[in-house]
Amino acid sequence: MTTAGPRVAPIATPDTAPFWEATSRGELALPRCRSCLTYIFYPRSHCPSCFSRELDWTVLSGMASLHSFVIAHLPAPGFDPPYVIAIVELAEGPRMMTNIVGVEPSPESLELDMALQVVFELQGDVMVPRFRPVDEGK
């Protein structure tokens, strides 16, 4: 039961464009403050911790842990319920919203704090970061 229409794709703005350029290369990247070393999510053009404008776009490891999640049972454009909407905590610290893929969308298959790694999926003409459980022993 998918609702009509494709998944909505993000449109970059000047402050976020490097994020979406990185995902198109298969990389997860965030601005990092040169003064206080804070990783900044969502991307901004200054550091909200120390107000410095000196930022460096930094490629991240793509590793994360499952901080919290819901299983959506209502349809959304382009999504077949049930599907998982999650908050993941990136290895570098910030938390972001995503979907968990590559695993059954059931409470039994999803455990808080489980290890995840980023994957990229084309949505419209944009590569969107999603996360799947880390392959253990591989």
Place this chain on the structure above:
Amino acid sequence: MSPMAIVGAAESERIGKVPELSALQLHIDAALRAIEDSGIPPELIDGIATAGHPPIDVAHYLGIRPNYVDGTRVGGCSFLAHVRHACAAIQAGHCTAVLVTHGQSGRSRIGMTYPDPGAESMHGQFEAPFGTTGPVSMLPLNVLRYMKDVGLTHEQLAGVVVAQRQWAQRNPRAFKRELLTVDDVLNSPYITYPLHAPECCLVTDAGGAVIVMEAGAATALGVRKPLVHIRGSGEASETPMITTMEDLTSSQAFRTSGQLAFQSAGITPEDVDHLMIYDAFAHLPILGLEDLGFVGGGEAGAFIAEGRTAPGGQLPMNTNGGGLAYTHTGMYGMFAILESVRQIRNEAAAQVEDVRVSVAHGIGGMFNHAATLVLSSEAA
């Protein structure tokens, strides 16, 4: 500081399923009824505040020409913030009587014109691509983290519904009046795991309005109903995105707003006879009870499950049945204020005895904002 009061208050005549009125008409029906409730001449109203519809649309449709306009739109708690702002504006001499209105056709979708933030917004870039469908898919995102870190069982969460249905059963205007057991809730279909259908808010049509004036000026005019004194208020923002909350198990906005409200009223939680905590979803009263200081961290689930907030309990909460069972248009905050007003005026459907101090607390968006009012039958 001259004391301020709510001098008129009303809901639209009909709530629930009202397809014969547009959202704007729901604002107006409630506004006309609040003016009638107050007994003040409509031409005295020189301030307007609302969220959703532009305040000028509401003022002009109604027939007033305000010189104080507050279009603060911070989610469902906007109307609590409007009351707080109105007190400051009247105090500063900017206006005399502020009308705060709400109207939403959440169920029938008549005249609902709210803009989508768009694919270039931060929501459009970092939330919407993951299949979000509004609050129902995002606001419950902190529940499992709370369950793991603080300790809350699915049974205790269902207990919030059980308690509030007991209030709703006593209220003929409530949308869902059937009593439910914990098992009934847990056997209901999931809307958004871990929340079952009865743990998610209703979607209804309704309007509400209140009028704020300086208490002495209202008394001199001879208003019809007992004054509901605004003893204190607070509000606070944290973040536009639930992912960036400092701690998913406790809302910084709730804590700060509550502290400001209690401090400005000069009271503590022990002084509160009646409580409204905006319950768009069953976990909000749990965080609210803890973040406002009514119980300690991790105690709210058991507190509610033991019936302490149900009829006959020590802290009657969400006595209209709440957003889970009474009505929930989309921005429910106005109905939390109105139930506090009814309890203080001794005119509630499920009336609690001797309510002198009532606290109404609202959430805005996905823990983005919060606003809190301390209301009382007594000026000090």
